[in-house]
Amino acid sequence: MYIANYHRRLQAVFLIFLLQFTIVFARLFYIHLFRGQYLSNLAKKQHSLYIELEPRRGTIYDTNFRPQAVNLACDSVYAVPRKLTANEKQKVIEALKEVLNLKHSFLEQRLSKDKAFVWIARKISNEQSQLLRKMNLKGIGFIKESKRCYPNSYLASQVIGFADIDNKGLEGIELSFDHYLRGQPGWVLSLRDARHNKLDLYSRMVEPVDGADLVLTIDEVIQYIAESSLDKVYRNSSAKGATIIVMEPFSGAILAMANRPTFDLNHPQQASKDQIRNRAICDMFEPGSVFKIVTACAAMEEKKVEEQTKFFCENGEYRVANHTLHDHRPHGWLTFREVIEQSSNIGTCKVAQMLGTSTLYRYIKLFGFGSRTGIELPGEVAGKIRDIRNWSKTSIAAVPMGQEVGVTALQLAVAMSVIANGGTLLKPYIVRQIRDSKGKVIESFGPQVINPQVIASETCARIRNILIGVVENGTGKLAKMDEYTAAGKTGTAQKLEPNGTYSHNKFIASFIGFAPAENPEVVIVVVVDEPRGNYYGGTVAAPVFKEVASATIRYLRAQQKNTLVALP
Numbered sequence: 311m312y313i314a315n316y317h318r319r320l321q322a323v324f325l326i327f328l329l330q331f332t333i334v335f336a337r338l339f340y341i342h343l344f345r346g347q348y349l350s351n352l353a354k355k356q357h358s359l360y361i362e363l364e365p366r367r368g369t370i371y372d373t374n375f376r377p378q379a380v381n382l383a384c385d386s387v388y389a390v391p392r393k394l395t396a397n398e399k400q401k402v403i404e405a406l407k408e409v410l411n412l413k414h415s416f417l418e419q420r421l422s423k424d425k426a427f428v429w430i431a432r433k434i435s436n437e438q439s440q441l442l443r444k445m446n447l448k449g450i451g452f453i454k455e456s457k458r459c460y461p462n463s464y465l466a467s468q469v470i471g472f473a474d475i476d477n478k479g480l481e482g483i484e485l486s487f488d489h490y491l492r493g494q495p496g497w498v499l500s501l502r503d504a505r506h507n508k509l510d511l512y513s514r515m516v517e518p519v520d521g522a523d524l525v526l527t528i529d530e531v532i533q534y535i536a537e538s539s540l541d542k543v544y545r546n547s548s549a550k551g552a553t554i555i556v557m558e559p560f561s562g563a564i565l566a567m568a569n570r571p572t573f574d575l576n577h578p579q580q581a582s583k584d585q586i587r588n589r590a591i592c593d594m595f596e597p598g599s600v601f602k603i604v605t606a607c608a609a610m611e612e613k614k615v616e617e618q619t620k621f622f623c624e625n626g627e628y629r630v631a632n633h634t635l636h637d638h639r640p641h642g643w644l645t646f647r648e649v650i651e652q653s654s655n656i657g658t659c660k661v662a663q664m665l666g667t668s669t670l671y672r673y674i675k676l677f678g679f680g681s682r683t684g685i686e687l688p689g690e691v692a693g694k695i696r697d698i699r700n701w702s703k704t705s706i707a708a709v710p711m712g713q714e715v716g717v718t719a720l721q722l723a724v725a726m727s728v729i730a731n732g733g734t735l736l737k738p739y740i741v742r743q744i745r746d747s748k749g750k751v752i753e754s755f756g757p758q759v760i761n762p763q764v765i766a767s768e769t770c771a772r773i774r775n776i777l778i779g780v781v782e783n784g785t786g787k788l789a790k791m792d793e794y795t796a797a798g799k800t801g802t803a804q805k806l807e808p809n810g811t812y813s814h815n816k817f818i819a820s821f822i823g824f825a826p827a828e829n830p831e832v833v834i835v836v837v838v839d840e841p842r843g844n845y846y847g848g849t850v851a852a853p854v855f856k857e858v859a860s861a862t863i864r865y866l867r868a869q870q871k872n873t874l875v876a877l878p
Contacts, residue, residue, distance in 0.1 A: 785848040
């Protein structure tokens with residue numbers, strides 16, 4: 311009886327163990343077959359730390375390899391809230407608040423999370439990093455990152471643009487060439503122990519590919535000369551805005567481009583949209599009398615006029631359809647040369663009437679107006695040139711003197727370059743080279759012809775002489791330099807009021823020209839938006855041209871001498 315009970319109990323225990331073993335085996339089989347990959351990956355995640363390796367963002371240089379935008383190593387601060395007690399969190403908050411100048415509520419919210427990693431502050435200063443490291447705060451760690459820095463802060467700010475905290479380009483060159491500058495990130499799998507502490511052991515690694523460097527056509531010295539003069543007129547005239555462009559007429563290379571107001575590239579978050587906007591390519595305006603160069607070129611190219619052809623300027627009043635055209639001061643008989651020199655609206659209108667609307671329109675388009683120049687900067691507008699089908703009866707009087715058209719400062723520079731270089735329309739460019747991190751040239755940019763002959767070289771020479779007269783005898787006398795000759799045209803344009811009428815107290819003063827006149831080295835455009843007090847282009851913008859042209863030519867010639875001396 312006893313032996314029989316013992317065997318039954320033994321069988322029961324055996325069956326129980328067999329059942330448990332079967333269940334465990336079935337579970338293990340299920341895990342291995344259906345959950346094995348998932349659990350294996352989970353284990354890898356728990357013991358491996360994926361770290362992205364940041365590439366170096368490419369450096370932006372000026373034409374002489376002076377850095378304009380660089381990446382510098384810096385620390386970013388993170389916390390491990392899970393490791394901290396309530397009391398320890400309060401101590402950490404007080405320390406971080408003082409050093410990083412962060413709000414108590416922000417830090418409290420970050421440290422309240424039950425996480426092994428939270429960002430506290432990205433890309434802090436070296437001084438802040440040193441202070442925090444000395445404190446040796448529990449649960450606080452540092453990660454090395456790179457921060458975009460701009461050595462010249464305000465210089466060429468709208469041209470260079472800026473990148474965000476993750477080194478992604480947001481404006482200017484930083485945006486338009488971001489795919490070259492940013493490089494490709496790498497990654498590394500670092501091993502860690504059961505407590506998630508990082509070990510100096512790596513299972514896999516892919517090296518990052520550093521971004522390419524850019525070499526601009528901008529010259530830091532010429533940029534400084536241009537910005538200094540522009541800033542002076544902007545402040546002295548209490549203007550709403552101002553723009554200057556310095557360009558090589560035979561290549562299309564931009565040597566300087568600046569706007570006011572401006573901003574500090576190292577603190578773009580403090581800048582307004584008005585400060586960030588590159589007015590040279592984004593702002594469209596009625597150019598006023600500087601646009602008369604198109605009419606003058608067209609008339610001479612079509613052989614409608616000679617320099618001494620005379621026009622009666624109606625003593626200051628001329629009726630066109632239902633509109634009376636005025637000159638800024640009355641004129642009687644003027645030669646064609648004098649019409650341009652004295653900037654007579656009535657004389658220019660009569661020249662345009664000889665040309666006809668279709669011919670005038672054709673030359674406006676030939677000079678590049680109404681189309682984007684194609685410069686490698688974001689936000690460029692095409693301007694506005696209405697099709698002749700939409701011209702009114704008074705358009706033949708308005709368009710030749712720069713009304714009913716919208717242009718950009720860069721389009722004016724390109725158009726004036728046509729006269730300066732002998733008739734060729736060139737695409738402006740601002741990037742000279744793209745180089746890899748080892749200095750090897752990936753891509754080069756140079757002069758690009760849009761139209762090889764807009765007007766004949768003989769016509770250019772004759773117009774050049776007339777524009778010299780503008781500076782020597784006409785409205786642009788304040789652009790005259792002592793050491794170099796200059797050719798140019800003044801402009802004073804009334805701005806439109808919201809109701810569509812022309813304002814009597816808001817003007818755009820401008821001067822476009824080149825120097826030296828006989829063998830031009832630079833084309834310069836100066837535009838001042840709503841200057842107070844004096845508002846004529848000849849008195850507001852022409853002196854800026856004189857100052858910048860004189861200093862720039864001296865600098866360029868000194869550079870050439872240094873180059874010749876350096877040659878063996």
